[in-house]
Amino acid sequence: MAGALAAIFLSQYGRAGTRLIAMTMVLLVVVGVMFSIQTSGITGWILVVSVGVIWMITTPALTGLVLEADPTRRSVPFAATAQLLGAATLPTLIGLVFASDGMDSIVLVSAICIAASLLLVVAALRLACPIHKRAK
Numbered sequence: 001m002a003g004a005l006a007a008i009f010l011s012q013y014g015r016a017g018t019r020l021i022a023m024t025m026v027l028l029v030v031v032g033v034m035f036s037i038q039t040s041g042i043t044g045w046i047l048v049v050s051v052g053v054i055w056m057i058t059t060p061a062l063t064g065l066v067l068e069a070d071p072t073r074r075s076v077p078f079a080a081t082a083q084l085l086g087a088a089t090l091p092t093l094i095g096l097v098f099a100s101d102g103m104d105s106i107v108l109v110s111a112i113c114i115a116a117s118l119l120l121v122v123a124a125l126r127l128a129c130p131i132h133k134r135a136k
Contacts, residue, residue, distance in 0.1 A: 017121060021118065026054055
């Protein structure tokens with residue numbers, strides 16, 4: 001609920017791409033902390049809840065990013081499906097593949113996926129930027 005309320009509040013400010021980059025950077029920090037310390041006890045619970053809250057803030061930004069990238073709005077109906085598929089499938093696959101290696105492998109792979117996603121978003125925003133288009 002806290003993540004959803006924060007997402008509603010933050011969705012009123014700035015561009016979706018900027019919010020997505022900011023939340024991804026925060027998520028990278030939280031995952032980095034999870035990777036560098038033992039995720040047990042109250043600290044572990046706080047970090048896990050933080051990932052959930054950040055995820056809830058990030059998800060609406062993805063729909064906003066689709067709206068910014070597709071002015072015709074034809075792809076919007078597919079955004080929620082892609083988000084749900086990614087939210088359900090990727091963690092499940094990572095859990096199945098790395099179940100024997102423990103939490104460290106899952107956190108490391110998750111951090112790599114988040115960093116790769118951030119690079120893709122930055123590249124997409126750069127291509128969609130009006131200033132970049134005028135320079136060509």
